[in-house]
Amino acid sequence: MKKRIAILPGDGIGPEVMQGAVRVLQAISDCFQHDFIFEEGLIGGAAIDECGNPLPDTTLDLCSKSDAILLGAVGGPKWEATSQTIRPEQGLLRIRKELGLFANLRPVCAYEPLIHASTLKKEVIEHVDLLIVRELTGGLYFGKPSERRGDNKELAVDTLVYNIQEIERVVDKAFQLARKRRKKLTSVDKANVLESSRMWREVVNRLSANYPDVQVEHMLVDSASMQLIYRPEQFDVIVTENLFGDILSDEASMITGSLGMLPSASLRSDAVGLYEPVHGSAPDIAGKNLANPLGMVLSVALMLKFSFGLDKEASIIEESVMKVLNDGFHTGDLHLQQGTRVSTTKMVNKIIDS
Amino acid sequence: MKKRIAILPGDGIGPEVMQGAVRVLQAISDCFQHDFIFEEGLIGGAAIDECGNPLPDTTLDLCSKSDAILLGAVGGPKWEATSQTIRPEQGLLRIRKELGLFANLRPVCAYEPLIHASTLKKEVIEHVDLLIVRELTGGLYFGKPSERRGDNKELAVDTLVYNIQEIERVVDKAFQLARKRRKKLTSVDKANVLESSRMWREVVNRLSANYPDVQVEHMLVDSASMQLIYRPEQFDVIVTENLFGDILSDEASMITGSLGMLPSASLRSDAVGLYEPVHGSAPDIAGKNLANPLGMVLSVALMLKFSFGLDKEASIIEESVMKVLNDGFHTGDLHLQQGTRVSTTKMVNKIIDS
Ligand SMILES: CC(C)[C@H](C(=O)O)[C@@H](O)C(=O)O
Ligand SMILES: CC(C)[C@H](C(=O)O)[C@@H](O)C(=O)O
Numbered sequence: 001m002k003k004r005i006a007i008l009p010g011d012g013i014g015p016e017v018m019q020g021a022v023r024v025l026q027a028i029s030d031c032f033q034h035d036f037i038f039e040e041g042l043i044g045g046a047a048i049d050e051c052g053n054p055l056p057d058t059t060l061d062l063c064s065k066s067d068a069i070l071l072g073a074v075g076g077p078k079w080e081a082t083s084q085t086i087r088p089e090q091g092l093l094r095i096r097k098e099l100g101l102f103a104n105l106r107p108v109c110a111y112e113p114l115i116h117a118s119t120l121k122k123e124v125i126e127h128v129d130l131l132i133v134r135e136l137t138g139g140l141y142f143g144k145p146s147e148r149r150g151d152n153k154e155l156a157v158d159t160l161v162y163n164i165q166e167i168e169r170v171v172d173k174a175f176q177l178a179r180k181r182r183k184k185l186t187s188v189d190k191a192n193v194l195e196s197s198r199m200w201r202e203v204v205n206r207l208s209a210n211y212p213d214v215q216v217e218h219m220l221v222d223s224a225s226m227q228l229i230y231r232p233e234q235f236d237v238i239v240t241e242n243l244f245g246d247i248l249s250d251e252a253s254m255i256t257g258s259l260g261m262l263p264s265a266s267l268r269s270d271a272v273g274l275y276e277p278v279h280g281s282a283p284d285i286a287g288k289n290l291a292n293p294l295g296m297v298l299s300v301a302l303m304l305k306f307s308f309g310l311d312k313e314a315s316i317i318e319e320s321v322m323k324v325l326n327d328g329f330h331t332g333d334l335h336l337q338q339g340t341r342v343s344t345t346k347m348v349n350k351i352i353d354s
Numbered sequence: 355m356k357k358r359i360a361i362l363p364g365d366g367i368g369p370e371v372m373q374g375a376v377r378v379l380q381a382i383s384d385c386f387q388h389d390f391i392f393e394e395g396l397i398g399g400a401a402i403d404e405c406g407n408p409l410p411d412t413t414l415d416l417c418s419k420s421d422a423i424l425l426g427a428v429g430g431p432k433w434e435a436t437s438q439t440i441r442p443e444q445g446l447l448r449i450r451k452e453l454g455l456f457a458n459l460r461p462v463c464a465y466e467p468l469i470h471a472s473t474l475k476k477e478v479i480e481h482v483d484l485l486i487v488r489e490l491t492g493g494l495y496f497g498k499p500s501e502r503r504g505d506n507k508e509l510a511v512d513t514l515v516y517n518i519q520e521i522e523r524v525v526d527k528a529f530q531l532a533r534k535r536r537k538k539l540t541s542v543d544k545a546n547v548l549e550s551s552r553m554w555r556e557v558v559n560r561l562s563a564n565y566p567d568v569q570v571e572h573m574l575v576d577s578a579s580m581q582l583i584y585r586p587e588q589f590d591v592i593v594t595e596n597l598f599g600d601i602l603s604d605e606a607s608m609i610t611g612s613l614g615m616l617p618s619a620s621l622r623s624d625a626v627g628l629y630e631p632v633h634g635s636a637p638d639i640a641g642k643n644l645a646n647p648l649g650m651v652l653s654v655a656l657m658l659k660f661s662f663g664l665d666k667e668a669s670i671i672e673e674s675v676m677k678v679l680n681d682g683f684h685t686g687d688l689h690l691q692q693g694t695r696v697s698t699t700k701m702v703n704k705i706i707d708s
Contacts, residue, residue, distance in 0.1 A: 075546065087546065089547065119474055119475055119478040119583055119584055120474055120475070120583070121473055124473040140514060140547070140548060141547055143511075146548070146549050148549060148553065150517075152518075153553075154518040154519075155515065155516070155517045155518075156515070156516055156517075156550040156552070156553035156554075157497075157513060157514070157515045157549065158513075158514040158515075158548045158549050158550050159511060159512075159513055159514070160494060160512040160513070161509065161510070161511045161512075162509070163508050163509045163510075164506075164508045164509075165508075190597070190600075192429065192441065192443045193443065193447070193494070193495055195500050195501055195510045195511065195512055196510040196511070196512050198510070199502065199507075199510035200510075221600075222600045222601050222603075222604040223604060225579065225601045225602070225604050226604040226605055226607060226608055226613060228605075229473055229474070229583055229605065229608050230473055243547075246575075246576045247575055247598075247601060248579070249576075250576040250577060250580040251582075251583065251605065253580060254580055254583050254584055259580060
């Protein structure tokens with residue numbers, strides 16, 4: 001199989017974890033005779049430094065021509081002043097929007113060997129296997145106006161806007177995913193306050209007629225943020241709007257013990273997708289060979305599955321991750337008392353060897 | 355001391371927990387010779403049923419003339435259809451807005467006897483003592499437009515708007531509170547995406563010059579939702595906008611083991627305040643004498659302290675709560691293996707007796 005993969009390392013620990021991802025993919029292609037073509041592009045702070053633009057046209061072109069995109073992380077203190085009008089995150093937001101990647105999948109499950117790394121009790125998390133489907137190209141992230149107003153710029157306005165189609169396509173995706181899993185969908189909104197949430201709820205109720213086999217429930221976002229750590233095993237698929245999904249998925253990451261473990265897939269209607277770890281650029285540990293590469297490596301597995309249909313190869317990566325964790329290897333973010341703490345590159349070596 | 359207290363029981367378990375609050379206050383006034391005048395008003399679903407309005411003028415008048423307001427809870431399935439244009443929550447939102455109660459204080463601390471009721475590990479929560487200061491009269495809750503648009507109402511818009519003064523007053527309040535505590539303020543925003551958050555951050559940075567003794571940090575809301583369960587003891591005072599505060603405070607409630615434990619105070623610049631438990635109307639257990647009255651009772655303590663300056667009386671209530679918990683009494687929401695499970699009224703009796 002021949003596939004073109006755009007590689008966007010980005011900032012901070014992005015390049016380190018990306019290197020791991022590419023090495024894992026090379027091992028897979030050697031083993032299964034695939035022809036993966038890697039082409040690198042600039043994004044985020046690295047792109048600002050190079051050409052003053054967090055998403056240069058060359059990168060966008062590259063992505064448009066690729067079968068899938070791997071992204072490391074963007075951002076860092078260097079580009080962070082509130083006065084700055086050009087920011088690394090704009091690159092990330094724009095690429096999601098330009099490529100129309102409306103459904104962001106963030107699976108969260110408890111890894112047996114990491115159970116003790118979580119701040120939550122073992123019995124609370126041991127059976128967790130949930131999937132957050134976050135709307136990724138609408139809501140407060142992209143609504144206009146988003147501006148300062150008044151003679152002294154004393155007013156700030158952001159806009160939460162959704163049209164019905166935007167909600168339908170992501171909710172439909174979530175129903176389809178729920179159907180392939182435990183057939184339960186929890187739609188999270190704030191319908192007791194927001195118009196957009198009431199429309200969201202209507203769409204979910206209407207589409208549920210097409211999925212009689214899927215059990216649907218609505219949950220308010222405040223309640224969901226509580227339930228996610230109270231009885232997380234109650235959830236199968238959660239579908240929610242952009243900002244709620246951002247907040248809830250970072251919270252849910254604590255079930256696995258570290259944000260460093262979580263992969264994500266950003267999808268649209270065809271097979272093209274963007275795959276990135278949920279963690280950020282972690283400037284404090286960047287360049288030190290300390291970062292957890294597993295969020296990125298597991299994102300590669302999601303790419304093989306969702307964009308290339310290579311389920312077997314994807315499973316092999318997921319099983320290698322399990323094996324290495326079972327063997328007690330982990331990076332420093334996991335704060336485990338037992339086992340062997342290893343570097344980023346060592347962790348990747350272990351994955352490839354196993 | 356003579357004080358007029360508006361009593362708004364509301365819906366669901368509201369009336370039950372309110373009854374407990376009033377009995378505790380009567381005991382306090384008997385003991386300390388205060389003259390508390392209780393006047394009851396309708397709000398929420400109960401008010402809709404009675405007069406078609408979730409916040410009748412008579413209730414608003416009553417509150418305007420009172421020294422403090424106690425509120426139970428509002429809402430329930432009876433009034434919940436998305437098509438409904440009159441909703442119980444509007445009463446709650448309007449009273450906050452009309453009375454200008456811009457600062458919502460939600461203290462969260464670990465209670466030693468309840469440590470095992472939490473889904474978080476003992477060592478993670480045992481030293482937690484934090485205060486969330488939530489902006490309560492602005493942001494997405496009140497921004498206009500908030501409407502459906504288009505020929506087929508296919509667009510939904512909500513507006514997140516803040517002016518500088520709205521941010522200043524709540525941030526200033528938070529600085530003052532931090533100064534009286536451990537002198538650390540964490541401001542939570544989404545400045546990498548929202549204009550309003552960037553303005554929020556500017557205000558915090560500017561005001562921090564007036565509080566050189568208070569250590570300030572900024573945290574993104576997604577990161578905060580993670581840190582709140584990863585290292586909750588790192589927080590002293592958290593200040594944030596309305597919806598972020600709604601989500602984070604429900605999440606933080608899990609530190610105490612139950613939403614039923616948490617009190618809140620909604621304040622403005624003078625001494626008038628509204629006090630309500632953080633929990634909702636819990637329709638599933640309403641009328642069954644099962645509800646945890648402690649969130650409401652602790653709200654009474656906050657009222658005595660913040661609105662009446664009766665610090666001693668407030669401490670007596672807080673100590674009684676501690677004592678009763680230490681004696682092993684608890685309501686069913688706490689899921690404790692040990693101790694004695696009691697009803698709402700029994701719990702209140704225990705508080706009064708001790
Ligand atoms: C970097 C930031 C803009 C981004 C987001 O909020 O979407 C990140 O937090 C994420 O979750 O991918
Ligand atoms: C009932 C609802 C409108 C309310 C809110 O969102 O403010 C509640 O969740 C709260 O936290 O007091």
